[in-house]
Amino acid sequence: MAGLDAELHVQHLSHSFGPHEILRDISFSLKEGRVISVVGPSGGGKTTLLHLCAGFLDVEEGKVTNTFNKHAFAFQETRLLPWQTTLDNIAFGLKAQGMKKQQRYQLATEIALRFGLEKKDLSKFPKDLSGGMRQRVSFARALVIEPQLLFLDEPFSALDIGLKQELQQILIQLISAGRLTVFFITHDLMEAIKLSDQIIVLDVDPGRVAHTFTIEKPQQERDDAYVYAETAKLLANPVIIKTFELSIASSRNKSDNGVTA
């Protein structure tokens, strides 16, 4: 199992695609058992940052140190293999580790059932699954290998509220049990507040850390009222207003005399 000092350490990370500077001087440290989310407007380099941390892109400037033994990635567009059944897709990571067929199928079946899939879904191909079910499969595939560190690329953005809550609940349970460290990007502030210990706000052109918020309250104790209140507070924060260019929206809210946030 994990050493207690495992961490993802990012130091002065900058990245460019050709002449376009995408990220500038990003530094943060993600300790074991913690959750960091990166929020920011689209096109701000969030995905690039995630890909650099996960090792999909080569680091050009700065340093990324990942001392977690095992990490997994859940993608926004699920990236299931269309020619494999649900069961084989879930067991993909286990097969990559060289686990025997019978054992990996057993583990994959267990987690699939836990994630609300039914026995009959296991032999289906991704084309026969609904969007929500595909996302469950993608989550199950990432979590079945019992990663220490989980990278999430806006995994909840295309899901309905019910499924979103369900999957978030599973994550919170694993995080609270101290079995999971999460690094995820999102543009949903409520989601960030619900799950993270630290929220990094990324400004655009080039992507750089505008501010870092820390939330002390344990995830399990964050109820809806807390999440709403904190989101409202965050939305009123000058950094958020500037980064997300919220000025027009918030002034309109005031003039409409409606509910703010």
Next chain:
Amino acid sequence: MNALLNIIKNFPRYLWSGWGAVSSIFLFITLWEFGFQQYGELVLPSPKNTFHTLWTMLHTDNIMQDVLITVKRAIWGFVISAGLGSFLGMLAGLFVTASIMSRPIITILMGMPPIAWIVLAMIWFGTGDNTVIFTVVVASFPIVFVGALQGSRTLEGDLKDMSDSFKAPLLMKFTDVYFPHIFSYIFPAWIAALGMSWKIVVMAELLSTPDGIGAALAVTRSHLDTAGALALVTIMIGFLLFIEYVFMEPIKREVEQWRD
């Protein structure tokens, strides 16, 4: 292995689903009979007469030998073009320069009429197996090549990233990620190439060899034996239907069931 079992298990149901095809073939034979009644025995012999000729033909040794020779040539041509086309197409697909450069060459190969190849092949190889096999290869190769090229060109970086994120070993990446994708392009190309081989082999034989179905066809032409010619055509079509619907189609159904 599982796939093979599945194919065998689903085979009876698949065969049973063939009644529609059988009835459409019977409809075609009806139209044929109608044509015969309009134009008479010399232009279009009746199906009955043709099948009778076919029956007597099948009971002479010569014709079975010719069939075997033709099948052998077609299969050789197909196997060579499928192997070469798959390999070179995949290889070319891995490099942008190679894929761009191979395009015009493939267009030239595909645009060149097979009959012209036969003439060239006869000059190069004389009359015999090589001429026929060469013509078959040259005609079917571009089809497979293009399929394989497209297969490896369209490999998705997304799925590669996914398999990298799970640290999948190279062999597994090939068997689970690359191969199924490329195969889904190559397999239909193989089927098309097989159909092409079958047609080209008869044409090449008709012009360049003393044996095989094509040569037998040339003999019926010189005898104005229309029923004999149609019987030979029936043999060829029968073989093609058999290979395509009894072998290829069940495999295709099994390996492509993940498709929409």
